[in-house]
Amino acid sequence: MNAQLMRLHGLIRKETLQILRDPSSIAIAFVLPTLLLLLFGYGVSLDARHIGLGLVVGQPSAAATSFTAQFRHSPYFTPHDFANEPAAETALNNGEIDGFIWLQGNFARALAAGQSPAIALFVNGVDANNARLIENYVQQSWAGWLSRQAALAGAANPAPIAIESRIWFNPAVSSRDYLVPGLIAVIMTLTGALLTALVIAREWERGTMEALMVTRVSMHEILIAKIIPYFLLGMGGMVASVLIAVFLFGVPLLGSLIVLTLASSLFMLASLGMGLLISTVAKNQFVAGQIAIITTFLPAFILSGFIFDISSMPLPIRLLTHIVAARYFVAILQTLFLAGTVWPVLLPNLFALLVMAVLFLGLARLTAHKRLD
C-alpha cells in the first residue's frame, strides 16, 4: 500500500469508528431528518381545515338553510350558529371563530323576488392566507349555490362562463405533497453542513487537528477523509427521508430514482463543502453550529422556494436566492416527486448544483491550510 493510500485508509477508518461510537453524528444524519419530517409533515400545512365559521341567519327560511348546509357539510369548516350579528362579532373579536356569514332578514324574500340578495362576510384578516381561503371558498360556494338555485328554478345559468378547473402535478392539491420534497432539501442542507462543520470544529477543540497537521498528511487528504464517510452518512439520511416521504406521507415519486440519486449526491457535496468552509473559520463546535444554521438552514428555509415563492420576492432577494444551493435542489425534488423526469426543468438545476458543489469544495480547499495562522 503506498503511503498516501495508507494515510487515507487510516483517517477514513478513524472517522468511521468515531461515527459508530459517537451517537451525535448518527443523530444528526438520521434522527434529525426523521424528527423534522414528522414535525413539518404533520404539523405544517398550508391547507385550511376546520376553520371556525360563524353563521348568522337573520330570519330562518328554506333557502337560508339550503345555503348554510354547504358549510355544515364541508370538511374545511366548523360552523357555529349565532342569533345575531353582534354576538358573532364578539366571537370573532375573541378569536373563537375566523369569520362569519350574515344572511340578513330579507334573504329569502329577495331571492324569491328574483333579486340577487346580498350576503355579508366578515373575515379575520390577521392570517392573510386563511382569510383569502375563506373568502374564496365562500364566494365560490355562493356562486355555485346561486346557479344551482337558478337551475332548480328552471332559469338559465346566470353566469356567462363556467370555469372547469383542473390541477396538474398535485391533483389532490395537498400542500403536504408539495412541502415534503422541499423539506427534504432543507433538512439535507442542515445535515450536510452541520455534520462536517461540527466534526472538524470538534477536532480543533480537542487538539486532535493540531496533532494531525504535523504528520505527513496533506490538507487534501484530511478533506477527502472527512468528505467520504460523511457523504455516505448524509446519503443514508437522504434515503431515510425519501422513504418517510413516500411510505409514511404517501407523497408520489414519479421521477427517475437515478436522477434523484445524482441530484442528491451533487447537493450533498455542495453541503459538505459548505460545512468544510465553515469549519475553516469556526474552530469551536458552538460557533460552527451557529454559523451552519444561520448560513445554510435559514436561507434554505426562507430563500429556496420551499415555502415562499421566489418569483414574488423583490429583485435583490431574488438575486440572492441564486447562491442558495437548496433553491436548485428544491426545484429538482418537487419536479421529480410530483411531475416526473422533466429534463428541461431538471438540467439547468442539476448544472447549477454541480457549479455549487465545485465552488464550495474548491473554496474549502483553498481556505484550508496546514497552519494555525
Added chain:
Amino acid sequence: MPLRTESPAKALVISNVTRRFRVARRVITALDHVTTQTSAGLVTGLIGPDAAGKTTLMRLIAGLLRPDEGAISVFGTDVGANPLAVQGMISYMPQHFGLYEDLSVRENLDLYADLQGVPAAERPARYAELLHMTGLHPFTSRLAGRLSGGMKQKLGLACTLIRPPRLLLLDEPTVGVDPVSRRELWQIVDHLVRGAGMSVLLSTAYLDEAARCDEVLLLHEGQLIGTGKPEDFTRAMQGRSFLAHAAGSPKRALQTALASTPGVTDSLIQGEAVRLVLEAGMAPAAIQPAGIAGLTLSPTPPRFEDRFVDLLRAKTSARGATPAPLPPAATAAPRAGAAIEVAHLTKRFGAFAAVDDISFTVQHGEIFGLLGANGAGKSTTFRMLCGLLPATSGHLRVDGFDLRATAAAARGRLGYMAQKFSLYGDLSVIQNLRFFASAYGLRGAHRTRRISWALREFELDDYANATSHDLPLGFKQRMALACALMHEPGVLFLDEPTSGVDPLARREFWRRINALADQGVTVLVTTHFMDEAEYCDHLVIMAQGRILASGTSESLKTAARTAALPAPTMEDAFISLIAASSAKPEEQAA
C-alpha cells in the same frame, strides 16, 4: 561516511526569529529576535513560565505558524520553504495532545501508524515496544477517553513515537500530570534519546525539570535569557545558596528580615528554613539581618531556579531586590479555636467517593496545603469548604461557622482566588475592584477606602485603567488576590495560585501571603505543584479521595528518607507515599 560531515550536528538552527500576534488592537510580541541552536541526539529543555513563548516556538518549528522575521531549519531543512519535508522528520506532541477519546488505545496507535507510514510488518514489534515502555499493554482495548491523565499523556507520547522521528517536539508533556506519571514520562524520554539517538525539544514551566535536560534554553517574555547546560546555570550560582535558621525567630519573621538585608538577593521559605541566595562574592558571615539573633547559615546546592531569579533580577533591576515594606494589619481579630475543622468529610457522586472520610484541622494564621495529583479529591474538598457543594456526610466548620447550617455566613468570611484568576477580562482593573467590592457588600466610604487600599498595597495604581486581560500574568494574579481580599476575609482559599507564574512574581505573591498569615489570616492552598508545598506550615497529601499523610514538609520528607535517597525532595516523598498506598490493597487481596 556521509553522516560524519553532519557531526557535530545541529538539530535545530533558529536565526533571529520574531513572531507577533495581533489581539484586538494590540500587538503582542510572543518571540523577540530569538537566535539559538540545539544539538542533535540530546534532550533540550525549553524552559520558561507561562506566556514566555514556548508554544509559539514549538509551532514555528513544526511549521504550523510562520515567523514574521527570521528562519528556522531542522537538520538543515528550512521550515518555511519546505514544511512537509520537515514534518516528515519530526513528531510533535501539542500541549493538549489530541487523542481520539472515542478510539481505543490500539486504534489510536493504528491511526498514527497509518499517518506516519509505518509498514504493517514492522508494527507488532513497534507496538509491543511502545506499550511496554508506557505500561499501557494491559489497556490496549480501552477507549482513550477512559484513561487517567498520566496514561493519556503516555499514549500521546507513544502515538508521536510510532515512527521514530529525528526530532521530537514535546510541548509541556508533564503539565498537570501526577508526580509518578511525570517521572515515568521522563524515563521514556531518557530511554529514547540514550537508546535511539533521537533529538528532543521539550518545553516545561517546571524549573526543577531543567536538571533532567542535557541543555537548556531559558525563555522569558519572548526573549531568550540564557542557554547552556543545566550545570552551567547552577555552577554560576556556586557558593551563593544557603539555608538559614535562627533559634527563637519564626521562619516568616526571619524571611522578612532577611529579604531586606543587604547582600541577600533572594530569600524563600523552604520547609522550616529560609533559603537564601547571596550576592556574588558575599561572605555568609557578613549577613546581619536586623533584629535576628543566632542566625546560622548552612550551604545548600544551588538550583536552576536560583540562576533564573538572578538573571531576571539583572534584567528587571527596576523591580528591586528588596520588596516594599509590609502594610499594617488590616484584618479582623482572630477568633479562638481552629479556623477550619473538617471531620469525617465524605462526598459521593453515585457510587464513586470523590472524597472519602477525611479529617484535618487548620489553626488561625496557618498556611495549610492540600497536595495531590489531578483527581485526588482536592477540588471537591475545596468546593465543600467554600459551601459550593453539599457534603454527603461529615462535619465542616470554617471560621466557626458550620457550613451545613450557615453556608452564606461562612462564605462572607472567606476569600477565594481561583486557579485561572476568574476576573472580568474586559473590565479595567479599577472596574473589577469596584465590582468585587460591591459584590462583597461594601459601600460608601468603606468601599472607597478598600479600593484605594488595593491599588496601593498591590501597586496597581499605574494599571488602574488598563483592561484586565492585557495585564501581565503577575499583575493579573495581584489583582485576583486584591479582589479576594476586598472584604477582609479571615480565611483565604487559593487554588494552585502560582503554577506557571515566573519566579519573581511567585516570590512577590508568597511575600504577601506570608504577611497575611502573620496578621492572622488563615490560608488554605491546593496544589499539585511540589514547590508550592514547601511554603506551607502544614500539609496533607491526598490520593483517590483519602488523606495519605499529613505533617510539615520537613516531616514528610524525613519519612521518605532511605539509604538510597538520603535527601528526598517533596516529590520523592509524594511518590513514596503513593507507592506505599497502592501496594496496600494488593497485600489485603493476597
